[in-house]
Amino acid sequence: MDPKDLKLLVTREMPYGKYKGRLIADLPGHYLNWFAREGFPKGEIGRLIQLMQEIDHNGLSALLEPLRQAHPQALAARFPDKPERPRRYSFDP
Numbered sequence: 260m261d262p263k264d265l266k267l268l269v270t271r272e273m274p275y276g277k278y279k280g281r282l283i284a285d286l287p288g289h290y291l292n293w294f295a296r297e298g299f300p301k302g303e304i305g306r307l308i309q310l311m312q313e314i315d316h317n318g319l320s321a322l323l324e325p326l327r328q329a330h331p332q333a334l335a336a337r338f339p340d341k342p343e344r345p346r347r348y349s350f351d352p
Contacts, residue, residue: 260310267303268311269326274304283307284323288315 268284278286283304291312299305299312314320 264307264310266326267307269323269330271307283311291315
């Protein structure tokens with residue numbers, strides 16, 4: 260694995276399909292697992308999807324958070340259709 264590929268996971272967007280435009284790091288697990296069953300695409304995009312599937316499958320997605328922080332565009336592109344909302348927690352009954 261090339262360390263540069265980890266950076267690409269949080270900056271490269273899916274170029275086609277149902278999740279076109281979504282960052283590779285933000286693809287849902289079921290979609291990544293589908294590729295694992297049916298076959299990964301050829302080339303760089305296939306290598307990145309395969310790497311993300313391994314990371315997701317092994318529960319290591321949190322390792323990408325420092326890279327997201329280092330690349331603000333990755334945070335902005337994470338969920339482009341959903342505005343950021345402040346999180347509020349209430350534990351009072």
